[in-house]
Amino acid sequence: MINTLLLPELREMLASGDEQGLREFASAIHPARAAEFMEGLSPQEAWDVLQASDSAKQAEVFGFLPDSMKVEILETVNPAETSPLVADLPADDRVDLISDVHPDVVEEMLPLLPAAERRETLRLMEFPEGTAGSVMTTEVARLGENLTVHQALEEIARQSEDLETVYYNYIVDEDNRLRGLISAxxxxxxxxxPDTRISELMQRDIVTVQATDDQETVAAKVASFDFIAIPVVDEQQHLLGIITHDDIIDVLREEATEDAHMAAAVDPLDDSYLETHWFTLAWKRGIWIGILFLAALLTALALQNYEAEFQKVSWLVLFIPLVISSGGNSGSQSATLVITAMTHGDVKLSDWWRVIRRELAMGLCLGSSLAAAGYICAVILLKGFAPEDASGQPIFEVPTFAEVLVIPITLVMVVICGTLCGGTLPMVFRRLGLDPALMSNPFVAGIIDIAGIVIYMNVAVIMLDSLS
Amino acid sequence: MINTLLLPELREMLASGDEQGLREFASAIHPARAAEFMEGLSPQEAWDVLQASDSAKQAEVFGFLPDSMKVEILETVNPAETSPLVADLPADDRVDLISDVHPDVVEEMLPLLPAAERRETLRLMEFPEGTAGSVMTTEVARLGENLTVHQALEEIARQSEDLETVYYNYIVDEDNRLRGLISAxxxxxxxxxPDTRISELMQRDIVTVQATDDQETVAAKVASFDFIAIPVVDEQQHLLGIITHDDIIDVLREEATEDAHMAAAVDPLDDSYLETHWFTLAWKRGIWIGILFLAALLTALALQNYEAEFQKVSWLVLFIPLVISSGGNSGSQSATLVITAMTHGDVKLSDWWRVIRRELAMGLCLGSSLAAAGYICAVILLKGFAPEDASGQPIFEVPTFAEVLVIPITLVMVVICGTLCGGTLPMVFRRLGLDPALMSNPFVAGIIDIAGIVIYMNVAVIMLDSLS
Known part of the structure; x- marks a missing residue:
């Protein structure tokens, strides 16, 4: 393993114009590792290092640099110098990159690209972010049906420099309609x-996706079929491009992060946490915090209706946070379990009855356990540690054992409410055609907060009235 | 696309013993699709369908069946019949499957496997779940350094039936030490x-993982290098096996689900939501709900200290849920953003100061916005809609504009507390060598609940005392 080279040595080679050393640096180690070493360089320095290698190597190393550095290089260095490199990038990466670069630079860059690459770039840029079309590449081997194995290998070897993968090769008819697949x-x-015809070997039952399909659906398909790549077609089965395993892995990571952010009520970020502009982040957080705040205001409104109760039976106040957090936590659990299961296709809408039964039983079980613990703790707290005023008198009327039953009864009901809302709301959202992940944990918790207060106060009023 | 065949037709073929039809079913369509059609069958029926195909096809289709169905088949059908199929499975899948099957069946099955497969299975079973060793397969092409391109292709073609992938092939010395990699x-x-020596072409700087590495680390490596497979070695660089792209995709999906579950305080499930036994689920949820409940009890204890305040200034009660949910929500956002950024390597421990500055500024900004909104709403609520008793008298003393300032001041402080705790606690956990995801949203929220109450009451006591 040759990764003992360090950033200072790289800088020294640059300063002394040691082209030989720089070329060796890029050719001896894996391009991803070379890119890693270069992260500490300035855009101009990184460009000088790249210049020392041949163009294929340049494109490879450049492809592994962090996105922000790629953008900086293109915005710093003269487009006339960088355009050959941009032309060498895989089509999908080129389009991704261009969408991040300042429009002025793009305008200067596009006319400098060879006509074929320019047309392809403009065409791919039309697919909206998040669709199969936006992550596909057009550089795929297209073979005629009549080739032999030997001819096919020759053909792929000839094309290979322009191909993103040689592992899945597609057989098309004269109209570019997809007919079959032959793997390396x-x-x-x-x-x-070598004389076997590929038409005898090729797979004819091919799993495809449409260019307009959601990238998350595409990733799920590739994951369940264990593919290295999946072809993208239009409605007439014309082969438009392919999406390769590395793009699928990126999509999966991106989607997992988006889901995690949504579950915490953050509008998904386009860049990483530290790279996102502070104002963007403030907006993406603020908008949801604001909505949740409005929902929480309703709890104040609800409590106001029971103000008289609190004045009469002031120990009820102590358990407000306990009651609402128990409901909120059990609701978040249910919502997350159902959302992740729906994402993986383990729970379908038709399973609604099974989900309700499970969550009802779960609410009953968890609620009863918390109720038992809650009753014991409430008795100890209220009867054993009742706060006293300066004269040694308890500052509230110590409740009887029967009166403390308000707490466990409320807990059972609130936890059941939590598990049922948490389990069903994501399914309702899916049924309405919305993303179930929108029914994120804070939202479930917010809804249950309000329900929890209403339940708590009604139980208290009914219980305490009937006991007095 | 030939997927018009339906379950009833499959059953009919079975009933009429139409072996020809069944064989065509399995050979015409993609094994993953064949497996999908078979999901509605009983274990014995599924086995009968498989039996109609040749052994390679059988293993392929079987591999795509849902895990629960594979286990059922092995536990229903005589091991003497199923053992050839089990022997044909890729080594990593075989080990996964065996770990789910009843030990009695495994004991009967193992002696029926060919000696090489049995030894390999027992060896792989020793790697703990979640390590690179537990997801690797041993079926990898090992080539000598002196081969030419032509000889290498011949060698791979010869071995290919036993290989999980032919796309990455490894060059080893006589001691099985990894020397290089040559891709298809x-x-x-x-x-x-064809006469080029592979030693001239092979890549010598190879990225490897150790068998004991965490599978999440392995997946991150493969994702950042865009590999199709990664070799697993021991400390002396002996080639033990490889992990392929499809296993990496499975790991990524598994880890994303685990992280989502942990973020909602559910102990990660081994099976899907509906397949997990109800008691297991109750335990995995109950244990965390219980811990969170104990934390929430502390809020009751904290509130008890301020009981006298509530009796004097009873409108303070109304805003308890609002205050603690504002802190909890902003804390969950920060925690999730920092945890996902750490998972992707975008935030390192050395970034702690940047994170603190960002979160402090964010808390100030979000907190002030909520404070402004909160002040207006609280004034309207307390002064405009103060509840009255039967005689038309307000049931609490309506606070002055200055007194209502308790609410916005508290909100700013609680939200800052939330963003700072949420942003730093995951880093503290990482620093202590714990999984940052343990500092899940409900835990951050629980800690901030208690802090929120203490802040609220202290602000109230100081403000109201100084105003009266």
């Missing part, structure tokens, strides 16, 4: 029988 | 120069 594995396996 | 892409590209 099948070709290599039949290496000893 | 390189071999195919040099198809026209």
């Amino acid at each position: 594995r099948q070709l290599v396996t039949h290496f000893g029988k | 892409r390189q071999l195919v590209t040099h198809f026209g120069k």
Whole structure:
């Protein structure tokens, strides 16, 4: 392993114009590792390092640099110098990059690209972010049906420099309609029988996606079929491009992060936490915090209706946070379990009755356990540690054992309310055609906060009235 | 696309013993799709369908069946019949499956496997769940350094039936020490120069993982290098096996779900939501709900100290839920943002000062906005809609504009407390060598609940005392 080279040495090679050393640096180690070493350099320095290598290597190393650095390089260095590199990038990466660069630079850059790359870039840029079209690449091997294994290998070898992958190769008719798939594995396996026709070997039942499909759906398909790549077609089955395993992994990571952010009521970020502009972050957090705040105001409104109760039975105040957090926590659990299960296809809308039964039973079980613990703790707290005023008198009337039953009864009801709301609301959202992840934990918790207060006060009023 | 075949037709073929039809079913469509059609069958029926195909196809289709169905088949059908199929499975899948099957069946099954597969299975079973060793497969092409491109292709073609992938092939010395990597892409590209030695082409700077590495680390490595597979080695660089892209995708999905569950305070499930036994689920939820409940009890204890305040200034009660949920929500946002950024390597421990500055500024900004909104709403609520008793007298003394300032001052402080705790606690956990995801949203919220009450009451006591 050759990763003992350090940033200072790289800088020294740059300063002394040691082109030979720089070329060796880029060719000896994996491009991803070379890119990692270069992260500490300025955009101009990084560009000088890249310049020392041949163009294929340049594009590879450049591809692994952090997005922000790529953008900086393109915005710093003269587009006339960088355009050959941009032209060498895989089409999907090129489009991703261009969408982040300042429009003025893009305007200067586009006319400098070769006509084919320019047309392709403009075409791919039309697909909206988050669709299959926006993550596909067009650089895929297209083979005619009549080739033999030997001819196909020759053809792929010839095209290989322009291909994103040689592992899945597609057979198309004269109209570019998808007819079949032959993997490099099948070709290599039949290496000893070079005259076999690929039409005899090719798979005809091909799983495809449409360019307008959601990237999350595409990733789920690739994951369940264990593909290295999946072809993207239009409605007439014309082959538009492919999405490769590395893009799928990026999509999965991106979607997992988005879901985590939504579950915490943050509008998903486009960049990483530290790279996101502070104002953008404030907006993406503030908008949801604001909505949740309005929901929480309703709890104040609800409590106001019971003000008289609190004045009469002031120990009820002590358990407000306990009651609402118990409901909120059990609701978040249920919501998250159902949302993740729906994302993986383990829970379908038709399972609604099973979910309700499970969550009802779960609410009953968890609620009863908390109720038992809550009763004991409330008795100890209220009867054993009742606060006293200066004269030694308790500052509130110490409740009887029967009166403290308000707490456990409320807990059972609130936890059941939590599990049922948490379990069903994401399914309701899915049914309405909305993203179930919108029914995020803070929202479930917010709804249950209000319900919890109403339940608590009604239980208290009914219980205490009937006991007095 | 040939997926018009339906479950009833499959059942009919079974009933009429139409072996020809069943064989066609399995060979015409993609194994993953065949497996999907079979999900409605009983274990014995599914086994009968499999039996109609040749053994390679059987193993492929079987591999795509849902885990629960695989286990049922092995536990229903005689091990003497199923053992050849189990032997044909990729080593990593075989081990996964066996760990789910009843130990009695495993004991019967193991002696029926060929000696090589049995030894391999027992060896792989030793790696603990969640390590690189537990997801790797041993079926990898090992080539000698002296082969030419032509010889390498021949060798791979010969071995290919036993290989999980032919796309990455490893060059080892006589001691099985890893020397280099040659991809099928390189071999195919040099198809026209069959006499090139692979030692001239192979990559020598290879990124590897140790068998004991955490599978999450492995997935992050593969994702950042865009690999199709990564080799697993021991400390002496002996090649133990490889982990392929499809396993990495599974790991990423598994880890994303685990993180989501932990963020909602559910102990991660081993199976899907509906497949997890009810008692297991109750335990995995109950244990955390119980811990959170104990934390929430502290809020009751804290409130008890301020009981006298509430009796004097009873409108303070109305805003308890609002204050604690504002802190909790902003804390959850910060915690989630920092946890996901740490998972992706975007935030390192050394960034602590940047995180604190960001979160402090964010808390100030969000807190002030909520404070402004909160002040207006509180004034309207307390002065405009103060509840009255039967005689038309307000049931609490309506506060002055200055007194209502308790609410906005508290909100700013609580939200800052939330963003700071949420942003730093996950880093503290990482520093202590714990999983930052343990500092899940409900825990951050629980801590901030208590802090929120203490802040609220102290602000109230100081403000109201100084005003009276």
